[in-house]
Amino acid sequence: MIQKISPSVTEALQDIADGSTILISGFGGAGLPIYLLDALVEQGAKELTLVSNNAGNQGVGIAKLIGAGRVKKMVCSFPRQPESGAFDDLYRAGKIELELVPQGTLAERIRAGGAGIGGFYTPTGFGTELAIGKDTRVIDGVNHIFEKAIKADYALIKADKGDRWGNLVYHGTGRNFGPIMATAARCTIAQVKEIVELGQLDPEIIVTPGIFVKRVVLVGGKS
């Protein structure tokens, strides 16, 4: 029998090792797996590389992990946010690495990682400082730069509902990076606010098929 439901966030995250690369869903607060992030602070893994659109703010979520000194490197498109002090301070002090990636390139690098593609050429970023050191190529008369796929050890994502096979549906724009991140990690862990029986999610509307998800954990809601 397949049983991907984890009894607790603590158990869901227990094997995350120091030095892991972790994809984290969310666009600002929407879709951010806040319960998993809090549990990761408790869990204690350090020297982490985080891949997420933002670098956290207001001392919660990713900012809490950064503030606790657990993050070695941030891969993101937009670290600057209101009250993004945890990241800003360490960055200015040279104590955290930043790989800045255009948002569409970030999404596509993750998608490529999940699809078994090594990388791709894109016009985005050509001729800018974010293209420095990258291979270039002219395709059909247009300048492109090479961007490498992103794969990770873990993905921590937020979904709305899930079942014991790992099927997921999302809510609103909270979907954002979740479905692609789920495909690009060796182990994807989803926090959901409702767990349903098999068959209750309409196959026509399941966004993330269960094959991409290893663990589902209920947070702050009903089962």
Place this chain on the structure above:
Amino acid sequence: MIDLSQVKKRSTADIAKRIVQDIPDGAHVNLGIGQPMTISNYLPLDREIILHSENGLLGMGPLAQGDEIDEELVNAGKQPVTMLPGASLCHHADSFVMIRGGHIDICVLGAFQVSIKGDIANWRTGDPKAIPAVGGAMDLALGAKKLFVMMEHLTKSGESKFVKECTYPLTALEAVDCVYTDLATIAVTPEGLVAVDWVE
């Protein structure tokens, strides 16, 4: 030489209304964070214009008020918004397929500088203390079928933001189609910058 103190400059609302004149019925449009977002306040009811938000929403409605507010339904500026009937949600890779794949008809961005060839610099000034952040700017600048820029014509110290070569870090090369400022509307053409209209 025109005495700029004597001309009646366009307000931000005037610039927004001028841009709306160039957005046709049926267009799919992405409005950048900041001033461009205010354009949504002036969209005419007799044209169906579909707004795209980079975080996976097509058919975005006005900002959410009161009971409508859902923190999981936000725009690119992370403000709660509503959805129009016919709206659709998608994940980030699909949302940027809309942008990078040339499916968005018009994108409107702010800018620090626009060059005579249509290069745009809008994501950082190069201040070493500032935290660099690019977001979707580089994808939008190149991916949309048409790139409009909404900006003040002059810097605070009175220099033109239209330059021979951008001195601020580039967002994209040869990307801008038309610039709308408080002083003029200026098209980028193969022959160079051409004034379409201007204040007097």
